[in-house]
Amino acid sequence: MRRLKAIPLAVLAVFGVLLGATAVSAAPLYECTGGNIAPGDYGSVVVKGVCYVPSGVVNIHGNLTIAPGALLDAVSPASGGPGTALPGTVNVTGSINVWAGAVLGLGCGPSVCNPPLGATNDHVGGSITGHGALGLLVHSTTIGGSVSLLGGGGGRDVEGAPASNQCFALPAPAPWSENPNLTGTPPYSDLEGNTIGGNVTAIGLESCWFGALRNVVHGNVFVAHNSMGDADANEVVQNNITGNIACFDNVVPIEYGDSGATPNEVGGSAAGECGFNVLSDDPMLPPGVHQHISIHKKT
Secondary structure, eight states: OOOOOOOOHHHHHHTTOOOSOOOOOSSOEEEEOSEEOOSEEESEEEEOSEEEOOSSEEEESSOEEEOTTOEEEESSOTTOSTTSOOOOEEEESSOEEEOTTOEEEEOOOTTTSOGGGOOOOEEESSOEEEESOSEEEEESEEESSOEEEESOSOOOOOTTOOGGGHHHHSOOOTTGGGOGGGTTOOOOEEEESOEESSOEEEESOEESOEEEESOEESSOEEEESOEESSTTOOEEESOEESSOEEEESOBSOSOOTTOOOOOEEESSOEEETTOTTOEEEOTTSOTTOEEESEEEOOO
8 A cells, every 4th residue: 555645734734634633522422333323412422333324313512523443324314225215414513533444424415316305414513534534425515614535545456456446356344344335335435515614635545436526615625645446536526616726646637537527616726637727538528528627717
């Protein structure tokens, strides 16, 4: 596995990367060691096993912590199967920290699941940070702070495997493999259809696939040194960004893939693989047709 490359602190400061854990709320603590979290009101919550929010509304009046090696699935409905129901809704007044080897699944919306049924519209008052997390799946959620993926992902290098099939050659590790809703899918991270008050940062992620699509980002977007095992990965497109976007040294480079997306609309500057001058193949368009990865934001 490749090591996370050193990144100048000044660059991280510009993009507001959150490197430390947020303070733990003084509210009463609830621990989930496995099974379903029942609808209701809680203080701070720590997930220490494989836990689910399959229905109802869970209000957390503090922080949500996914402990190392744990999993929270608030994406899969109790009834199972696409188009059958929405999962539960999670509202967190504080921040979410997802620690090493852990998995967070939060939110469900039209762009990723159950198109006829709307969205769960989860809310997070603070930030969401993956500290070497195995996977972050965050959909249709309003986030007051930033979203940061700092390392993690479970790896993607398999000696002798074709580049396009790297992630499928790796057995899915726990806790991903312990969730029957993820059976047959290698680990990945996806930010889709969210409204984010701060920045989006993804640095040093090694996984099967990463995407950041159709988000409204009121801060900046910085995606760098991420290595994916699927040739269709690193789809960072159709984001509406108030600030700047910069993308560097990603394997594969930022692309459209099969997302059917449109260019990022950027209010500030655009650099690297996401620059205004970058044209990319779009397999959803006729052969030979290219389009810009990013364009100036419409006024």
